[in-house]
Amino acid sequence: MADALEELGTREQLRLGSAWVLIVWDDPVNLMTYVTWVFRSYFGYPKPEAERLMLLVHNEGSAVVATGTREEMERHVEAMHGYGLLATLQRTES
């Protein structure tokens, strides 16, 4: 029983631990080629994936660019702001 509860607790932590998303927002100033470069150089995405995400931001107004723990997403948000991109984080709706 204790083991089961412990396991449940761990599972809950894992679930909560990955329930945050990094959102990058479209803005009228940043160049499309620059946003693609940021996604490639910071996240290490291959060029096609970086371009896909950039176009998603451009066409939809925003895109989820990463998912993970709150701490990880806060680190990414700070990095995105360092690059001049508009980014926020939020808990995923589940």
Next chain:
Amino acid sequence: VTAGFTRVGTDIRRSFRQDERRLLQDLCRDLLAMLGADEDPVLGRLLPDAYPDDPEASAEYSGYTRARLARTKAEPAEAMLVDLGTSPGGVRLDPEHVTLWLRGLTDLRLAISERIAASEREGIPEPVLADVSDWLGWLLSDLLEVLDE
């Protein structure tokens, strides 16, 4: 004739006319002054809100990141000033400085666009700033293109 950015091995080189160099230096100094200010209309865009829908989380987050982010954002402008100051005829950027210039040119454009928007809200046109912003965008675009070659 001012050529654009060109690749030299792993570095990227560009020559600037004296007026271009001075303009970039002035813009970098302005940006550093803004980043050092407690309040400036431009700071909202340079150091944006991570939790726009959660004032409490937002305040907590900016409490421990704002100073560090302001330092991070000062680095490109400082590097550009060093590069422009040490080689007046033109700059030769290693990969690390290429990254700093990309970030720096972007922040200069963001700051200028906020200035233009603020003037427009008061009905004041800013044709010179708009030209400067276009030129910076052209520089940035050119640098990205050479980097991608």
